[in-house]
Amino acid sequence: MVEPRRDTDASRRDSDESFDQLTVPEAAERLGLSIDATRMRIRRGTLPTTLIEGKKYVLVARSVSDEPRPDTDATPIEAPRIAVESTPDSSELVTQLRSEVTYLRQTLDAEIEARRRADHLVAGMIDERRELTATITALAAGEIDHETDLRRNDDRTARDPQDALRTRIQGAPRDQDAAWVSDTLIGRLRRLFGR
Numbered sequence: 001m002v003e004p005r006r007d008t009d010a011s012r013r014d015s016d017e018s019f020d021q022l023t024v025p026e027a028a029e030r031l032g033l034s035i036d037a038t039r040m041r042i043r044r045g046t047l048p049t050t051l052i053e054g055k056k057y058v059l060v061a062r063s064v065s066d067e068p069r070p071d072t073d074a075t076p077i078e079a080p081r082i083a084v085e086s087t088p089d090s091s092e093l094v095t096q097l098r099s100e101v102t103y104l105r106q107t108l109d110a111e112i113e114a115r116r117r118a119d120h121l122v123a124g125m126i127d128e129r130r131e132l133t134a135t136i137t138a139l140a141a142g143e144i145d146h147e148t149d150l151r152r153n154d155d156r157t158a159r160d161p162q163d164a165l166r167t168r169i170q171g172a173p174r175d176q177d178a179a180w181v182s183d184t185l186i187g188r189l190r191r192l193f194g195r
Contacts (some may be wrong), residue, residue: 019059021050027058039102123193132188 022030027047028038038058041047048059 018062019048020062021052021057022060024056024058027060030060128192132185132192134189136185 020030024038024042025035028035031038033041038047042056044051050057050059075081
């Protein structure tokens with residue numbers, strides 16, 4: 001434990017007329033601090049002290065005692081409340097703030113709905129990606145023949161008019177060789193990513 005710093009040269013401080021020797025509670029009151037805060041400052045050594053006949057005194061500059069002490073009863077929360085209550089246009093301010101809150105709530109609701117729609121679209125894309133991955137894996141392993149793949153593709157285009165239109169524009173399927181399978185997969189990937 002660190003020993004509190006004490007001024008051992010009390011005679012030098014006593015002769016100096018610019019300091020008052022005060023007890024801890026008196027110094028706390030004059031400095032506008034709590035007693036505990038004053039004791040902590042003494043313990044840290046930021047307030048000079050002297051020990052006279054076994055009693056500790058805080059040395060406070062006399063210029064501090066001449067300054068008006070700040071009002072410690074006022075809190076920062078009370079000051080704005082008083083300012084708002086004293087304005088004659090407080091009802092207009094309240095109305096403006098309420099309209100701002102309403103606008104922000106509507107904006108938040110719109111953003112939540114947009115996020116929900118985006119999540120739904122992403123979930124659909126993930127499902128389609130899983131289906132395509134399974135199809136690619138099955139085709140690579142030779143588990144699905146090309147006719148089964150064509151029927152699945154026709155079922156999908158019947159459900160989605162844009163895919164049906166793309167199929168009509170691209171024309172009838174070509175040979176059932178590896179190049180055609182590759183083109184079909186590329187077409188699916190293009191439809192998946194919208195290119």
